[in-house]
Amino acid sequence: MFDINLISMAGEPGGPDREDGGTERGVAIKTKPKTKKPSMYRVLLMNDDYTPMEFVVSILIGIFNKSPEEATRVMLNVHQTGIGTCGIYTFEIAETKVAQVMDAAKRNQHPLQCTLEKV
Numbered sequence: 001m002f003d004i005n006l007i008s009m010a011g012e013p014g015g016p017d018r019e020d021g022g023t024e025r026g027v028a029i030k031t032k033p034k035t036k037k038p039s040m041y042r043v044l045l046m047n048d049d050y051t052p053m054e055f056v057v058s059i060l061i062g063i064f065n066k067s068p069e070e071a072t073r074v075m076l077n078v079h080q081t082g083i084g085t086c087g088i089y090t091f092e093i094a095e096t097k098v099a100q101v102m103d104a105a106k107r108n109q110h111p112l113q114c115t116l117e118k119v
Contacts, residue, residue: 039118041094043086045078045101046113053079055110060086063100088119 043064045056053075060071064086078084089097094116105112 038090040088041091041116042088042119043094043097043101043114043116045074045084045086046115047078047082047084048111048113051105051110051112055105055108056112059101059104059112063097063104086114091116 045059056075056078057068057071060066060074061068064071066074066086074084074086086097086101088094098114098116101112101114105114
């Protein structure tokens with residue numbers, strides 16, 4: 001994007017104070033730096049043979065704000081394929097959610113694993 005501001009060319013050769021009294025104008029262009037979109041990260045749950053399905057559903061509802069139906073669908077996907085996506089977030093949010101899942105799993109003595117990967 002460019003901001004275009006017309007400026008008087010006062011003091012410039014051929015500007016308004018030139019001998020013939022002309023009023024030339026020029027264009028000054030200011031460039032604004034483009035803000036880069038933040039990198040996004042996918043939060044993933046890994047299947048294991050010990051973590052109860054109900055616990056995984058409760059994690060998906062509580063931490064990832066999934067509806068019970070969507071949480072069940074994600075849990076079954078993790079169960080059947082070995083891995084599943086909980087959501088896609090900026091790095092800080094993804095990192096926080098991974099830590100929340102790992103803390104909850106540890107508190108409840110489940111081996112549930114959660115990680116993030118750059119999209």
